[in-house]
Amino acid sequence: MIENMINKGKKVKTKPFPSWPKYNQKELELVDEVLKSDEWCRLSGKKVKEFGGKYAAYNNVKYGIGVTNGTHALELALSTIGIQPGDEVIVPAMTFIATATAVIQNNAVPVLVDIDPETYCISPKAIEAAITEKTKAIIPVHIAGNACDMDRICEIGKKHNLKIIEDAAHAQGGMYKNKRLGSFGDIAACSFQSKKTISCGEGGAIITDNKEYYEEALLTQCVGRPEGDRVYEHTVLGSNFRMNEFQAALLLGQLDNLDNMNQKREENAAILDELLKGVEGITSQKRSKDCTINTHYMYMFTYDPQYFNGLSRKDFVDRLIEEGVPAYICYPVISNTTFFKKYSFRGKISENQLRLGDSLINAEYVAANVVWLPHNLLLGDEQDLLEIKEAILKIQFRQ
Numbered sequence: 001m002i003e004n005m006i007n008k009g010k011k012v013k014t015k016p017f018p019s020w021p022k023y024n025q026k027e028l029e030l031v032d033e034v035l036k037s038d039e040w041c042r043l044s045g046k047k048v049k050e051f052g053g054k055y056a057a058y059n060n061v062k063y064g065i066g067v068t069n070g071t072h073a074l075e076l077a078l079s080t081i082g083i084q085p086g087d088e089v090i091v092p093a094m095t096f097i098a099t100a101t102a103v104i105q106n107n108a109v110p111v112l113v114d115i116d117p118e119t120y121c122i123s124p125k126a127i128e129a130a131i132t133e134k135t136k137a138i139i140p141v142h143i144a145g146n147a148c149d150m151d152r153i154c155e156i157g158k159k160h161n162l163k164i165i166e167d168a169a170h171a172q173g174g175m176y177k178n179k180r181l182g183s184f185g186d187i188a189a190c191s192f193q194s195k196k197t198i199s200c201g202e203g204g205a206i207i208t209d210n211k212e213y214y215e216e217a218l219l220t221q222c223v224g225r226p227e228g229d230r231v232y233e234h235t236v237l238g239s240n241f242r243m244n245e246f247q248a249a250l251l252l253g254q255l256d257n258l259d260n261m262n263q264k265r266e267e268n269a270a271i272l273d274e275l276l277k278g279v280e281g282i283t284s285q286k287r288s289k290d291c292t293i294n295t296h297y298m299y300m301f302t303y304d305p306q307y308f309n310g311l312s313r314k315d316f317v318d319r320l321i322e323e324g325v326p327a328y329i330c331y332p333v334i335s336n337t338t339f340f341k342k343y344s345f346r347g348k349i350s351e352n353q354l355r356l357g358d359s360l361i362n363a364e365y366v367a368a369n370v371v372w373l374p375h376n377l378l379l380g381d382e383q384d385l386l387e388i389k390e391a392i393l394k395i396q397f398r399q
C-alpha cells in the first residue's frame with residue numbers, strides 16, 4: 001500500500017510549494033511611492049514612523065520603532081532596559097544565536113538554560129534555578145511561533161525583580177491566552193528578515209508599553225539625536241539602527257496579510273500534525289497549552305534515525321530536499337557554537353564570568369535531533385502536506 005504511493009525514481013513533490021517572500025500590489029505601490037519621493041530615510045520620511053505606530057497598535061502596545069534588523073532590535077532592547085557590564089541575562093540554550101550574542105554585545109553575560117523537551121520553549125523551572133544576584137533580565141523566545149509560558153515567566157520576573165525582553169522574532173501575530181506575543185514583557189524584539197513571516201529583506205522592531213523605554217530607544221537607534229534635530233545634538237551614546245523608508249513601505253503592505261497567513265498555517269499545521277502522527281520516528285513539536293495563535297514560523301519535529309535504517313539526520317534532510325521538500329536541521333546549543341567554545345568574546349565578557357544552567361539535556365537533545373520545515377510549506381494546499389508525508393515515507397521505506 002505504502003509502496004504503491006511511492007513514485008519510483010521521481011521526486012515526490014509534484015508542484016512547487018508557495019514561494020517566500022510574497023508581495024502584492026500594495027507593496028509595489030508603497031515601494032514605488034518611496035522610490036519616487038526624495039525621502040528614502042527615516043529622518044525626513046514618514047513610513048518608518050507610520051510602521052512603528054501601526055505595528056505597536058497591531059500588538060496592542062503603545063510604542064513601536066522599526067530598526068535595521070532583529071539582532072539590533074535585541075541589542076537595543078537590552079541597552080534600553082539598562083543592562084550593564086557584568087549583568088546576567090537568562091536565555092534559552094537552544095535559539096538562534098542573536099538571542100545570546102545581543103547580550104554579549106552589551107558586555108553582559110548570557111546564562112544559557114534548558115528548554116521544555118516537548119514545546120522546545122524555555123523552561124520556567126530552569127529559569128528559576130539559574131537566578132543569582134547578578135541576574136537582571138530574562139529573554140524568552142517563542143520558538144517557531146510556539147508561546148512560552150508567559151504566566152510563569154512574568155511571575156518569576158515580578159518575584160525576582162527581573163526585566164523581561166520577549167524575543168518575538170518567530171512570533172509576528174502570535175497569541176498567548178488571546179494576547180499578542182511581544183506584549184507581555186517590558187519590551188519585545190521582532191525580526192523581519194527575509195525568511196520571517198513578514199519580511200522586508202532585513203528589518204526589525206522593538207515594541208513596548210513603557211514611554212521612557214520608547215524615548216530612550218528612539219534616541220539610541222538614531223546615534224543619540226532627538227527627532228527633528230538640526231544642530232547635531234547627541235543626548236545619549238547611540239548607534240545607527242534606523243530602518244529605511246523602503247523597508248517600512250514593504251512592511252506596511254505585508255502587515256495586511258499577516259493574520260490570513262497565520263490562520264492558513266494554523267490550519268495546515270494541524271493537518272500535518274495528524275498526517276505525521278502515524279509515522280514512526282517522527283514526533284512533532286507540541287503546542288504550548290495556552291498558545292492561542294501559533295505562527296508556525298517553523299514546523300519542527302524530532303527525527304529518530306532508528307526508524308530510518310540509521311540514516312543520519314543530515315542525510316535525512318538532504319533526502320527531503322532531493323524529494324523537493326525544503327528542510328533544515330535545528331539550531332545548535334549556543335554553547336556548542338565555534339566562537340563560544342573558544343570563548344572568543346572580543347573582550348566583552350570573560351570566560352570566568354560564564355555560567356550555564358545545571359543541565360541542558362533537553363536543549364542538547366532537540367539541537368541534535370530536530371528537523372524543521374520553513375513556514376511557506378504550510379501556505380499551500382492539502383496535496384502539499386500529503387507530499388511532505390509521502391517524501392518522509394519514501395525515505396523511510398526505500399533508503
Ligand SMILES: *Cc1c(COP(=O)(O)O)cnc(C)c1O
Nearest residue numbers: 069070071096098169191192193
Ligand atoms: C531571526 C532571529 C533573530 C534575529 O533577527 P535578524 O533580523 O535576522 O537579525 C533573533 N532571534 C531569533 C529567535 C531569530 O530567529
